[in-house]
Amino acid sequence: MNQLKQLGVQPLEWTGQTLRLLDQRLLPEQQVYHEYDNAGDIRDAIFQMQVRGAPAIGIAAAYGVALSVRQHFGVDKRDWKTRVKQDIQLLSTSRPTAVNLFWALHKMEQLFEQHHDNPVAAAARLAQQIHADDIEANLRMGEAGADLLGEAQAVMTHCNAGALATGGYGTALGVIRSASKRGLKNIYAGETRPWLQGARLTAWELQQDGIDVTLIADSAAAWLMKSGKLDWIIVGADRIAANGDVANKIGTYSLAVLARQHDVKLMVVAPTSTIDFSMESGENITIEMRSADELLPACYQNTNVSAWNPVFDVTPARLVSAIVTERGVVMNPAEQNGVRSLQ
Amino acid sequence: MNQLKQLGVQPLEWTGQTLRLLDQRLLPEQQVYHEYDNAGDIRDAIFQMQVRGAPAIGIAAAYGVALSVRQHFGVDKRDWKTRVKQDIQLLSTSRPTAVNLFWALHKMEQLFEQHHDNPVAAAARLAQQIHADDIEANLRMGEAGADLLGEAQAVMTHCNAGALATGGYGTALGVIRSASKRGLKNIYAGETRPWLQGARLTAWELQQDGIDVTLIADSAAAWLMKSGKLDWIIVGADRIAANGDVANKIGTYSLAVLARQHDVKLMVVAPTSTIDFSMESGENITIEMRSADELLPACYQNTNVSAWNPVFDVTPARLVSAIVTERGVVMNPAEQNGVRSLQ
Numbered sequence: 077m078n079q080l081k082q083l084g085v086q087p088l089e090w091t092g093q094t095l096r097l098l099d100q101r102l103l104p105e106q107q108v109y110h111e112y113d114n115a116g117d118i119r120d121a122i123f124q125m126q127v128r129g130a131p132a133i134g135i136a137a138a139y140g141v142a143l144s145v146r147q148h149f150g151v152d153k154r155d156w157k158t159r160v161k162q163d164i165q166l167l168s169t170s171r172p173t174a175v176n177l178f179w180a181l182h183k184m185e186q187l188f189e190q191h192h193d194n195p196v197a198a199a200a201r202l203a204q205q206i207h208a209d210d211i212e213a214n215l216r217m218g219e220a221g222a223d224l225l226g227e228a229q230a231v232m233t234h235c236n237a238g239a240l241a242t243g244g245y246g247t248a249l250g251v252i253r254s255a256s257k258r259g260l261k262n263i264y265a266g267e268t269r270p271w272l273q274g275a276r277l278t279a280w281e282l283q284q285d286g287i288d289v290t291l292i293a294d295s296a297a298a299w300l301m302k303s304g305k306l307d308w309i310i311v312g313a314d315r316i317a318a319n320g321d322v323a324n325k326i327g328t329y330s331l332a333v334l335a336r337q338h339d340v341k342l343m344v345v346a347p348t349s350t351i352d353f354s355m356e357s358g359e360n361i362t363i364e365m366r367s368a369d370e371l372l373p374a375c376y377q378n379t380n381v382s383a384w385n386p387v388f389d390v391t392p393a394r395l396v397s398a399i400v401t402e403r404g405v406v407m408n409p410a411e412q413n414g415v416r417s418l419q
Numbered sequence: 420m421n422q423l424k425q426l427g428v429q430p431l432e433w434t435g436q437t438l439r440l441l442d443q444r445l446l447p448e449q450q451v452y453h454e455y456d457n458a459g460d461i462r463d464a465i466f467q468m469q470v471r472g473a474p475a476i477g478i479a480a481a482y483g484v485a486l487s488v489r490q491h492f493g494v495d496k497r498d499w500k501t502r503v504k505q506d507i508q509l510l511s512t513s514r515p516t517a518v519n520l521f522w523a524l525h526k527m528e529q530l531f532e533q534h535h536d537n538p539v540a541a542a543a544r545l546a547q548q549i550h551a552d553d554i555e556a557n558l559r560m561g562e563a564g565a566d567l568l569g570e571a572q573a574v575m576t577h578c579n580a581g582a583l584a585t586g587g588y589g590t591a592l593g594v595i596r597s598a599s600k601r602g603l604k605n606i607y608a609g610e611t612r613p614w615l616q617g618a619r620l621t622a623w624e625l626q627q628d629g630i631d632v633t634l635i636a637d638s639a640a641a642w643l644m645k646s647g648k649l650d651w652i653i654v655g656a657d658r659i660a661a662n663g664d665v666a667n668k669i670g671t672y673s674l675a676v677l678a679r680q681h682d683v684k685l686m687v688v689a690p691t692s693t694i695d696f697s698m699e700s701g702e703n704i705t706i707e708m709r710s711a712d713e714l715l716p717a718c719y720q721n722t723n724v725s726a727w728n729p730v731f732d733v734t735p736a737r738l739v740s741a742i743v744t745e746r747g748v749v750m751n752p753a754e755q756n757g758v759r760s761l762q
Contacts, residue, residue, distance in 0.1 A: 104718050264727070267714060269612060269636040275716060279724045291714050291726040293612040294638040295670025299732040302672065327638025329645065333680050334673060371610060371634050373618060375447050381622045383634040384607070389642040 085284055087132050087240045088139065090204060093146075095139040099126045100240055104280035115144040115163035122170035122177075125271070129241020130314045130350055131210050134176030137167045138203035141184035145199040156195075157188055172362045173323055173388045175315040175352045180206055210243035213347040213402035214250040221251030221310065221345050221400045222258055228307035230262035231255070232297060235325035236277035237312025237345065247312040247345040249281060251400065256287045263287065264306070266294045268325060270370040270385065294327050301338035308397075309335050313346040318416050320393030320409025321358025326386055332395040341397035348401045353419050358390035428627055430475050430583045431482065433547060436489075438482040442469045443583055447623035458487040458506035465513035465520075468614070472584020473657040473693055474553050477519030480510045481546040484527035488542040499538075500531055515705045516666055516731045518658040518695040523549055553586035556690040556745035557593040564594030564653065564688050564743045565601055571650035573605035574598070575640060578668035579620035580655025580688065590655040590688040592624060594743065599630045606630065607649070609637045611668060613713040613728065637670050644681035651740075652678050656689040661759050663736030663752025664701025669729055675738035684740035691744045696762050701733035 089096040089109070095118065096109045110126065112118050118140035121127055127136045144163035148156040164181050171177060184202060192198040225231065231252060235241075238249030245253065252263055263282065268274035275291055282289040292300060300306055309331050315323040322328070322344050335342045355361065368383035393410040403418050432439040432452070438461065439452045453469065455461050461483035464470055470479045487506035491499040507524050514520060527545060535541040568574065574595060578584075581592030588596065595606055606625065611617035618634055625632040635643060643649055652674050658666040665671070665687050678685045698704065711726035737753040746761050 104716055266638070267612065269610065269638060275714065279715075279719060283719065283722050283724050286723065288723045288725070291711075291724065293669060293714060293728070294636070295609070295612060295673050296727065296729060296732075298673035298676055299669060299729060300727070302732075326636060326642060330638050330641035330673070330677060333641055333677055337676050337680070368634075371618065371636060372622075373447055376622060376626065379626050380629065380631045381626050381634065382631070384639065384643070385636070386639060386642060389639075389645075 085239045085281060086244055087127055088135055088207065088243065090139060090207070095136065095143065097121055097127045097136065098240070100128060100277060101126060103276050113143055114147055115140040115167055118143070119167050119170045129236065130174035130176040130312065131242040131247070131347060132240065133171060133174050134180035134349060135203070135207045135210060135243050137170070137177050138180040138184050138206045140167050141181065142199040142203040146196045149196050160188070161185070171364060173314045173364045176349045179349045207243045210347060211245055214242055214245040214247060216402045217247060217345050217347070217400050218245060218250035218254035220405055221343060222254035224343060224398055224400065224405065225251070225255050225260065225308060228260065230264065230306050231260065231308045231310050232264040232266065232300070232306055233278060233310050234266045234274065234327055234331055235268045235311070236273040236281070238278055238281045240277050240281060241312060246281070247347070248310045249278060251310055251343070251345050253285065253287070261288070262305070263289045264300065265289050265291050266297055266327065267291055268327065269294055273325070297331055298334045301334055301340050306340050308341045308343055310343045310345060313344050313350050314388055315355070315361050316344070316346060316351045316399065316415060317355040317358040317361065318353050319357050319414035320396060320399060320406070322391045322393070322396060323358060323361045323363070323388050324391065326389050329389040329391045332391040336395050342395060343398045343400060344396055345400045348403050348418055351401070351415055351418065353416070358392065361390055363388050363390070428582045428624060429587055430470055431478055431550065431586065433482060433543070433550070438479065438486065440464055440470045440479065441583070443471060443620060444469060446619050456486055457490055458483040458510055461486070462510050462513045472579065473517035473519040473655065474585040474590070474690060475583065476514060476517050477523035477692060478546070478550045478553060478586050480513070480520050481523040481527050481549045483510050484524065485542040485546040489539045492539050503531070504528070514707060516657045516707045519692045522692045550586045553690060554588055557585055557588040557590060559745045560590060560688050560690070560743050561588060561593035561597035563748055564686060565597035567686060567741055567743065567748065568594070568598050568603065568651060571603065573607065573649050574603065574651045574653050575607035575609065575643070575649055576621060576653050577609045577617065577670055577674055578611045578654065579616040579624070581621055581624045583620050583624060584655060589624070590690070591653045592621060594653055594686070594688050596628065596630070604631070605648070606632045607643065608632050608634050609640055609670065610634055611670065612637055616668070640674055641677045644677055644683050649683050651684045651686055653686045653688060656687050656693050657731055658698070658704050659687070659689060659694045659742065659758060660698040660701040660704065661694070661696050662700050662757035663739060663742060663749070665734045665736070665739060666701060666704045666706070666731050667734065669732050672732040672734045675734040679738050685738060686741045686743060687739055688743045691746050691761055694744070694758055694761065696759070701735065704733055706731050706733070
């Protein structure tokens with residue numbers, strides 16, 4: 077836990093008996109943690125986006141399974157596995173796009189294939205391991221990404237792929253943290269409508285760390301690129317297909333097309349738990365659609381004004397300059413058989 | 420006035436003695452008109468964006484000059500022109516990018532080169548003429564733009580180039596109104612951060628007219644284009660250079676680059692008062708920067724979080740498929756010596 081504290085802001089804290097989640101809907105104005113002792117409430121917390129970000133969702137779900145084991149093993153030593161599997165099923169309905177969720181649930185489920193004298197402790201241990209591994213992966217990716225940046229003068233990130241989206245430190249923002257220690261000064265963040273993860277979460281995280289950041293409207297990114305001031309776009313990912321196509325926050329595809337047109341490079345930073353090796357191409361990734369209310373002023377309810385609100389988009393591998401994982405970097409994945417070498 | 424009422428929502432109403440302005444900062448929740456009797460207050464109303472949109476700013480400024488003549492001619496028959504010229508100077512400092520402002524002020528100033536027995540009435544008449552001409556131009560452009568659309572199935576607009584941005588009916592939204600009467604069904608509007616002109620003004624205008632509209636986050640436009648569902652982007656303009664470069668709301672350049680990459684066409688709709696024939700290229704257009712506060716949550720004040728908030732960008736003529744004016748349409752302006760043929 078000490079190491080975690082040194083990493084700064086923590087979106088998830090395991091107390092031993094409960095999971096504490098920082099309510100990301102209230103940032104940056106308020107820092108409020110809620111405490112959870114069962115899988116159903118964690119499922120709702122993920123659905124409601126109290127916790128978001130592909131790796132963080134996976135970790136929260138893993139702890140959700142651990143809490144489910146704790147709840148049901150104590151009460152019903154005969155039938156507890158059935159109940160835990162029901163909770164795993166429930167957790168899997170929280171959000172559809174991030175594959176880390178399904179990856180973490182699968183890892184937790186595999187636990188029950190072996191005998192454990194104390195499954196409660198074993199499940200908690202595995203969830204904590206998933207959590208710690210994620211942080212470790214982020215630190216490694218941070219250095220690898222900073223190596224890639226080299227002498228780059230200015231970068232932009234989209235959404236929040238930071239400590240808040242992961243176990244800690246962050247993926248895209250982990251690279252920016254590591255590069256900042258090496259002297260990178262010009263960091264831009266897109267505000268990322270409709271949920272404003274960039275304005276509310278990324279700017280806040282960097283402020284906490286004393287790293288200067290400049291916020292821009294999402295639609296100003298092209299104009300910034302045209303000024304010649306940007307070297308790299310750095311983003312996380314919610315799911316990467318085997319061919320290197322990347323599902324990430326809506327707007328990533330837009331940035332990728334614009335970056336290519338302005339000779340700006342695109343770096344995707346994600347742990348291998350984000351890679352869906354079973355999916356050949358990004359075209360098959362389920363894109364979550366969220367409520368029109370996230371976009372529409374309330375006075376338009378029940379009128380002829382509607383909204384189209386996809387939360388993610390898919391960037392084809394040919395627009396990606398580098399995919400950085402804890403197992404290594406794939407340059408120009410479209411020319412490298414995607415990310416299959418990382419399997 | 421009767422013809423104006425038939426056009427629906429009016430951003431500007433001349434009462435004979437005063438100018439009433441619909442406060443566009445309060446839409447769509449509230450419809451509040453403020454009444455002005457002097458140029459200084461109209462200058463502030465433009466600066467504060469109670470009224471916005473290049474043609475509407477020009478018309479408001481023209482009425483501002485008319486009110487200045489009314490105020491000063493009555494009081495000081497000897498020196499009133501000096502005072503009116505001071506007010507014209509003041510009005511010219513309201514916003515820097517839209518050329519219609521300077522065009523309208525220049526037209527009003529020319530009035531004083533001739534003798535008028537009743538300059539108060541003459542100035543009011545000229546301002547009303549500028550207003551009526553703008554509406555007339557919009558109606559003509561609406562039909563010309565709808566002709567261009569032909570059998571197009573789906574269009575998207577950005578910001579608000581509607582009745583609210585003009586004397587009435589609108590430029591880009593005038594085309595959409597005309598096309599809607601001919602059967603166009605699929606109309607998308609980008610919400611247009613940071614001021615949300617699309618969400619607050621364009622959606623509201625179309626709702627008033629009973630025209631269905633679908634709002635999207637600005638960064639979702641590329642993903643919509645990739646789906647193949649979009650035929651045209653239709654926007655207004657704040658200033659068009661002689662070579663056909665177009666200054667318009669931030670995000671227009673982004674849409675233009677994305678449109679070209681997705682075989683979507685870009686139509687710019689603007690009266691010739693928006694063309695700055697004295698400016699050879701868009702590179703020389705002054706781009707207004709507005710306060711960081713429009714982007715930053717209040718809790719970031721006095722921290723290391725800053726914002727870059729350009730309000731406009733410049734789209735090079737080579738990305739423009741058609742410029743529609745009341746004097747005619749220029750197809751592919753980059754291949755046609757810009758818009759110089761319209762002079």
